[in-house]
Amino acid sequence: MLTPRSGQPAPLITCILPAYNEADNLKEMVPLLCATLPKLSDRFEVLVVDDGSRDATEATVLKLSEQYPVSLLSLSRNFGKEAAMSAGLDYAEGDVVIIMDSDMQHPVEMLEVFYQRWLEGYDMIYGVRADRSDEGMVKRKLTRAFYHMLSKSADVEIQPDAGDFRMMDAKVVRALRSLSERKRMMKGLFAWVGFRSIGVPFKVNPRFSGETSFGIRRLSSLALTGITAFSSAPLRIWMFIGASVSLLAMSYAVIVVLSTLILGTDVPGWPTLVAGIGFLGGVQLLSVGVLGEYVARIFSEVKGRPVYLISDYRRPVHVESQDKASTKDASSV
């Protein structure tokens, strides 16, 4: 079948694995990947981004790299998954780049389906969670509410059930590299860059070993980044609340004037006064808080610190020796 990408040489595939304390999982994940990727192309590499792990992740990857084409990119500390993925994207050399979790939650079988889509001409293929029954009710409800709010207010459409499990063409990677913002929600940025995209449903596996590092604190901080980075609706809401409160206050003033004129003066109204002052104080503090959140984001962007820092970058041993071998071959011809 003639496809938009047929007739091109076999692409180099880079699979990025962000990893934070994933030694046990990587021992399973890397061999599995290296058994699957050759079905797509004979040129592939795995790039593990060690996000400041405190376990044996680094040693495990170095050991694996003796046998498999695995590179290790070590960040100088734990910067978070968003930064780890950005680092991986900056260093990925592939014509096709995959991002997936290191904990075996993203099924490698899906890569063949993704790749088929890429051959058909799609530039970004993302996994869509077929069901979220593995998550608790509260988390599911909160996630739904968050995406509902975001879809109403954001300037791009962010798919609710899509995650970071993706395959993308090198041109999408180049586009992502050109984005310089520091506080990142990659899912939003993936949506923002556009390109021919398609979602493919998949079922999330249970975590192979260890525990998730996305607790309620990390998730809510990511949600806040998502909202402030892709929508200014929270700022606008306060304009409407302010306008409504002023309108109410004005109507109340009219009532007070009229009742004084008609019924004469007496000095009640103390509770109304206190309630009014308290309410307005609360509303003002809240709105200043929302404003502060955006100012904090501006502050962090203006400081211009890098998204991550690299402490080490190691290419696989046998790739280096292969390179040497091929140079030798070339020189001996």
Ligand code: UDP
């Ligand atoms: N991860 C990371 N840095 C972090 C936290 C997580 O690179 O600070 C990686 C982690 O190793 C895994 C992926 O991000 O490969 C998803 O993390 P996790 O499984 O904890 O999250 P969940 O699957 O619950 O969303």
Ligand code: MG
């Ligand atoms: Mg996980």
